[in-house]
Amino acid sequence: MSPRFGTVTIVGVGLLGGSLGLALKDRGLADRVRGVGRRQEVIDTALTLHAIDEGTLDLAGAMHGADLVVLCTPAALIPQQLDIVRARIAPHVVVTDVASTKAEICAHARANWSEPLRFVGSHPMAGSEKYGPEHATPHLYDGCVTIVEPKNNHADDAYETVCALWRSVGSRVVEVPPQLHDDIVARTSHIPHIVAALVAELAAGPGDVKDLVGKGFRDVTRIAEGRAEIWRDICLTNRDAIVAGLREFGEQANAVREIIEHGKADELDAFFQSAQAARRRALGE
Secondary structure (H helix, E strand, O other), X not given: OOOOEEEEEEEOOOHHHHHHHHHHHHOOOXXXXXXXXXXXXXXXXXXXXXXXXXXXXXXXXXXXXXXXXEEOOOHHHHHHHHHHHHHHOOOOOEEEEOOOOOHHHHHHHHHHOOOOEOEEOEXXXXXXXXXXXXXXXXXXXXXXXXXXXXXOOEOHHHHHHHHHHHHHOOOEEEEOOHHHHHHHHHHHHHHHHHXXXXXXXXXXXXXXXXXXXXXXXXXXXXXXXXXXXXXXXHHXXXXXXXXXXXXXXXXXXXXXXXXXXXXXXXXXXXXXXXXXXXXXXXXXX
8 A cells, every 4th residue: 555645855856856756746645745955946946847845955944744754865965964854853754765875874873863763774776877856757766676774673664654655656675784785786886887987087088089989888888977976975885895896896807908918719708708697697687
């Protein structure tokens, strides 16, 4: 059964927050959607596009009358926002987030919120290289997987509400412990983004390359168009897993470089065939 909310406060009304607002309104899941932003022009855009019903720059004040609070800001901002939210919400309010890293955020909540916890960490695996409310869509979460931390001293109703929220906007909910989540997405999302950025930088060498850019370059580097602030914070809040993965990536890149240097055709065949199989396994094909 889909949940029904009085007032939902969405903190951060860019692509993810704006899309959640549109999804809630499109499905009739909330009486009122309130948006919180850091810049008035973003709030104004979200209002114009009907992603929210009202907007404010006052995070603390936006907690008044809320039944559900969803934090949709860069990951590094969420711990301090959780402190403000915790001090301002009514006892019945449910709180979650959409950040791409989970361990630091969930640990902060566990250390500072009383049990049973009414904050449940989550991460919808949705989005694109585009950002801002102007790109929001009520269908962003359709068919995506949303990771939710496993139940661990959470209030029963809060946990059930967060899972039901994501299902009601089209997601499939999967429970994954926060640290395991960060270790996995470092390899499947965070490091690929860094590699895309490095490939884009590599193309900026000598000469005018625009007439020699093929579809492969566009496909590989598309995600490098993502908002720098988001990816900066992802790197800083998942530092250990990303550094470990980049170290392994560097070792593998050096091994491939040596194969190419020595002209080992059979080993190159084996490398590319192994990569094809690995991609299919990762995609469940």
